[in-house]
Amino acid sequence: MAKVPVQFTLNGSEKAEFIDSGTTLLQALRDKIGDTSPKGGCHQGTCGACSVIIDGELRLSCLTLAETCNGATITTTSGLAEGGVLHPLQRAFLDTFATQCGFCTPGMIMAAKALLDHTPNPSRDEVVE
Ligand code: FES
Known part of the structure; x- marks a missing residue:
């Protein structure tokens, strides 16, 4: 399988790797880069456990494909805490026992973050596309 270069910013750090063409971003993040916060559930786009934010959009x-992320800015749940302090969404999930078993929690947190990034007051504001 052909190796392709991929370079992106992950949680504020520049990453550059050679990966097998066709590697998913989930595989690259977990197996190549070592960020295991995105989880692999269904691997077919239905569960959301693998959700990350790419250039401001939930994906x-x-x-x-990782090779389509060249030049992108990617955020995962492992990049949300700052200075050892949990992001408010992480804190809220923890405080309200919303983590359930914990496996898909990173995906739910990233979905909530993407929603609030686009719609800071979702119960009052219209969703902005
Ligand atoms: S692992 Fe990606 S949607 Fe389920």
């Missing part, structure tokens, strides 16, 4: 990393 399913299991359906995104």
